[in-house]
Amino acid sequence: MPDASLQQRLFTALCDIPLIDPHSHINPHQAAAKTLDDLLGYHYYTELAHSAGMDQGPLASDFDPKERTRQILKFAQRYQNTVQWSWMVELCQTFFDWQGDSITEQDADCLWNAAQSKLSQPDWEEQVLKISNVEKVFLTNDFDDPLTGINSSRYVPCLRTDDLVFKLHEPAVRQRLAQATGMDVHDASTLKNAVSKLFVHFKQHGAKACAISLPPSFVPGAVTELGFNDALKQNDHATVASGVFWYLAECCRTCELPFDLMIGVNRRVYEKGVFQGQDLFDQRTSLIQYADLFNAYPEVKFCISVLTSSQNQELASYSWIFPNVITSGHWWYSNVPTLIERDLKLRLQCVPSTKQIGYYSDAYKLEFILPKFNMYRRLLSKVLAEEYVLAQKWSEERAITLGAELLRGNTVSIFE
Amino acid sequence: MPDASLQQRLFTALCDIPLIDPHSHINPHQAAAKTLDDLLGYHYYTELAHSAGMDQGPLASDFDPKERTRQILKFAQRYQNTVQWSWMVELCQTFFDWQGDSITEQDADCLWNAAQSKLSQPDWEEQVLKISNVEKVFLTNDFDDPLTGINSSRYVPCLRTDDLVFKLHEPAVRQRLAQATGMDVHDASTLKNAVSKLFVHFKQHGAKACAISLPPSFVPGAVTELGFNDALKQNDHATVASGVFWYLAECCRTCELPFDLMIGVNRRVYEKGVFQGQDLFDQRTSLIQYADLFNAYPEVKFCISVLTSSQNQELASYSWIFPNVITSGHWWYSNVPTLIERDLKLRLQCVPSTKQIGYYSDAYKLEFILPKFNMYRRLLSKVLAEEYVLAQKWSEERAITLGAELLRGNTVSIFE
Amino acid sequence: MPDASLQQRLFTALCDIPLIDPHSHINPHQAAAKTLDDLLGYHYYTELAHSAGMDQGPLASDFDPKERTRQILKFAQRYQNTVQWSWMVELCQTFFDWQGDSITEQDADCLWNAAQSKLSQPDWEEQVLKISNVEKVFLTNDFDDPLTGINSSRYVPCLRTDDLVFKLHEPAVRQRLAQATGMDVHDASTLKNAVSKLFVHFKQHGAKACAISLPPSFVPGAVTELGFNDALKQNDHATVASGVFWYLAECCRTCELPFDLMIGVNRRVYEKGVFQGQDLFDQRTSLIQYADLFNAYPEVKFCISVLTSSQNQELASYSWIFPNVITSGHWWYSNVPTLIERDLKLRLQCVPSTKQIGYYSDAYKLEFILPKFNMYRRLLSKVLAEEYVLAQKWSEERAITLGAELLRGNTVSIFE
Secondary structure (H helix, E strand, O other): OHHHHHHHHHHHHHHOOOEEEOOOOOOOOOOOOOOHHHHHOOHHHHHHHHHOOOOOHHHOOOOOHHHHHHHHHHHHHHHOOOHHHHHHHHHHHHHOOOOOOOOOHHHHHHHHHHHHHHHOOOOHHHHHHHHHOEEEEEOOEOOOOOOOOOOOOOEEOEEEOHHHHHOOOOHHHHHHHHHHHOOOOOOHHHHHHHHHHHHHHHHHOOOOEEEEEEOOOOOOOOOOHHHHHHHHHOOOHHHHHHHHHHHHHHHHHHHOOOEEEEEOEEOOOOOOOOOOOOOEEOOOOOHHHHHHHHHHOOOOOEEEEEOOHHHHHHHHHHHHHOOOEEEEOOOHHHOOHHHHHHHHHHHHHHOOHHHEEOOOOOOOOHHHHHHHHHHHHHHHHHHHHHHHHHHHOOOHHHHHHHHHHHHHHHHHHHHO | OHHHHHHHHHHHHHHOOOEEEOOOOOOOOOOOOOOHHHHHOOHHHHHHHHHOOOOOHHHOOOOOHHHHHHHHHHHHOOOOOOHHHHHHHHHHHHHOOOOOOOOOHHHHHHHHHHHHHHHOOOOHHHHHHHHHOEEEEEOOEOOOOOOOOOOOOOEEOEEEOHHHHHOOOOHHHHHHHHHHHOOOOOOHHHHHHHHHHHHHHHHHOOOOEEEEEEOOOOOOOOOOHHHHHHHHHOOOHHHHHHHHHHHHHHHHHHHOOOEEEEEOEEOOOOOOOOOOOOOEEOOOOOHHHHHHHHHHOOOOOEEEEEOOHHHHHHHHHHHHHOOOEEEEOOOHHHOOHHHHHHHHHHHHHHOOHHHEEOOOOOOOOHHHHHHHHHHHHHHHHHHHHHHHHHHHOOOHHHHHHHHHHHHHHHHHHHHO | OHHHHHHHHHHHHHHOOOEEEOOOOOOOOOOOOOOHHHHHOOHHHHHHHHHOOOOOHHHOOOOOHHHHHHHHHHHHOOOOOOHHHHHHHHHHHHHOOOOOOOOOHHHHHHHHHHHHHHHOOOOHHHHHHHHHOEEEEEOOEOOOOOOOOOOOOOEEOEEEOHHHHHOOOOHHHHHHHHHHHOOOOOOHHHHHHHHHHHHHHHHHOOOOEEEEEEOOOOOOOOOOHHHHHHHHHOOOHHHHHHHHHHHHHHHHHHHOOOEEEEEOEEOOOOOOOOOOOOOEEOOOOOHHHHHHHHHHOOOOOEEEEEOOHHHHHHHHHHHHHOOOEEEEOOOHHHOOHHHHHHHHHHHHHHOOHHHEEOOOOOOOOHHHHHHHHHHHHHHHHHHHHHHHHHHHOOOHHHHHHHHHHHHHHHHHHHHO
């Protein structure tokens, strides 16, 4: 199988490229896992266990962590076919010297101990980063994060703005905003001042992006100051959201920050779902909803993530036409190999290579960066091998150069 | 080609598993075909012949059946590329010892006779089931089916409810309901009594599911008794439909019956189409329409079929998150190899294996169960070989165990 | 690799079939390129260069053409991964004896000269057609095209009707219509007369189709004469558009012309885009919008192009059911290999082979017909090899016969 060895060579070459992970939920003050529970507690495993029949008792905060991992491992037998579980197996093999291709309930104690002997080492964070060949990791920071004490040569702040846009009517959010900025927001003008202040604060601490997740029905549009003030008074949350969002784009322009738009998620669809396992989507959404935004802010780089393969076709076309639309990663429900492969192939076939951010981990713990990026690198190697080296007679070197743009080069140039 | 022989071994192993076909339109009183006309009269062949240019004269009930098969065979030359036709060829090869890979108009008499010599054998039904390795077949029964005289160790009743939900305003349906239950339905209370009575009747006769097909625009929601009564008086069919549907879910809960939802079909789109060849769909539909239902009835297992590959991505995600959402088969317009392959791959990569009903035949005659399931088993073997044995180094035995869950195990456990 | 040589044999056989290109934007009075600028000026290259960072200065009409090609080649390095660029490379290799697999900015002068030495030959048009094995090319003619001086044994007029349907309120369009027909359109009756006159004119000049592109929101419906007259007075453009469109279908019926519907494009989405690089789409559209039309005009052949893979699933199903719905080519944003492959596979698996127009070039210059059709022929060879010869044991000859229907046979029979 010359094909397989070609893919393997490309994969190896891509693995040699130090990673910059352009989107994660890593806590920079506790980036690596402390126990196996931190890893099996990843929402993918708790939500799949629950979906497969586990009640939520084991997820209570006072439940014994070791017993919780046993429960999750038990139910994992029902979803050992999933790609999410394959990340866990590869993680254990890579970091805990796990032998064998599966993990069962019977392995609970043994795996706990194997994990513990590694996770408790004082330099574990360094080890994980080194083994994973990770150079930098982008964070997701609350707007009121003081951003102090972060090793900024390694962890890159990003301003997450969901709360500002969609929860400005909540007293707690207003209070957080007041505390963070020293300003009381009660109209368009004070909002702009407060938000500008946040941007300055984030820029000063090395932030490289503004980010937000958006529901499928969201249609951005400019709001006049008068309209915004009225909306604020009348609790017209939708108009307030539009106004704040539009002003964020304005600040991205002023501060020269790319704006990460993660489009398509409905929150709390499964009301009694586990923590972070309640959100789903509605396929009936279109990037045409963002046409005014893209036209209004040609200077802002919009890095777009979508949730479905059919919207990926829109994304590829919009990025092919709009200079300021960039394809970004394979997000959440579309972060599954068969979808990644077809979405990636389409982007490669019609979007300039310089406008594609290949992948981000979205991880909560450093240990997941490697298996998730490996999944992506395998698919990238496959597509490069089939579509470029074999079908178009590209040299392997040229194909690797293309892969390197997606994996790292564009992240560097887009986020500077 | 080690790959091809691997797939072949998996296919053979999967074929050894006795089938339970979880959805069909088999008439238990006449399950097998009587003549070739019964088989070529399958709507796939009449609608494709009509689509390819055949007028509807040959489909008249008084048209000579042998001449009708000749006509359909003639037009079949124009759709011999389709998968539907490949089922017919495989059917003839398997059951009528047909030699050669194609069937032309010239073969009409010869094939008719070959079919007749088999179909006229007194134990033909037994032979088909044996050759097809079929153990049980789920039926589609009208709500007023007396369910008598059915060999219930082989044929499993299912309560089909389209008429109750969408045609309760038709006098004929009301009359059938009155006759079946001895009750005159004129408000919410009498409706509930009548429907409950149907459920009891079906349960007593071994029914294993309630089933319905739904248009893309349907959004289930609870209706108050008062609201239902008003709607009934004002001929507000949409609200009546919602009310009846919601009460069916309630009865599924009470009677512990899974609820098969076949989502997305618009009836009579092609007004002058052949019988059963008039329905199409609108891709603009979402499972978010069912979120309230899934939240309201956590105890009910909803076995969901969809019509498009893009809604399959919703289905996979909803089944990954909601414990009570089960992926079910590859329905009608999505029952085509290239769609099955990608839909199946996605489900396997992100839905717990215990929540996937792999396939059902939807057949009207027993002879179609084998070629349709064979199509599916070939694709399942391919995906198991590529994605698990080769890509993840699973043993063949482990891959077959996974395949067996989709093919049979889950049908057993979900429908008990 | 027996597979690769099988595909190669099928490809070679398909290349031997003289092409009839059923849709292009070729100017019959200047069909071939005059300079390299004519080729690199194709909107794919200008829009991708702009998307990748090129400002629009070089696209000004008074910009030096040679310098413009240098600029586009420079930015092409950023999209050399795209399929559109692969057409250019194959074009240069085929027609300009270009050696090597890539073209860089440094090659600008050399390539310009290589091109010029060919393009300036007096019989270049003949040479291109011969090398490309092209017999006939369908055109896109404005409704007021006099259609004179066209070599009609080679170039086939088609009546393009976007302006009539969507711009009848523009004085310039009314004036063009008056000039072309000698009639002043001010109500339904004069409109019908004028349009009928256009159809007669086009038929007399050998036109073979009426064609239009339509936005995703368009829902055709009959308009009464009274309703049309009112709409015209009240500047209700949407109703006027419906009325004109419906009457075009009527004329297609009367004149026995197929009606090419290119469904799904929104015009001027990217307002400051390059010429022809401003249009995009909204995936939220359905062929159910056309059900009334398909039912009302069973005698008209509707050759349908769609923009997305998810609407392709609708198209395949509608063509499987409606006798008058024909699948047509792979249009614009869906004219990308990974989409073509899956869309083609689906059509082959469920639509009668006689109802599929495989491909059209959509080209503005003859030189692009060959590389675009080659892309398609390679994919068609792959699908025929995998799905028919290997999977179903068809003979190569039978597979080639099927491919020939899509490539040429159906174009002949559908457009007569």
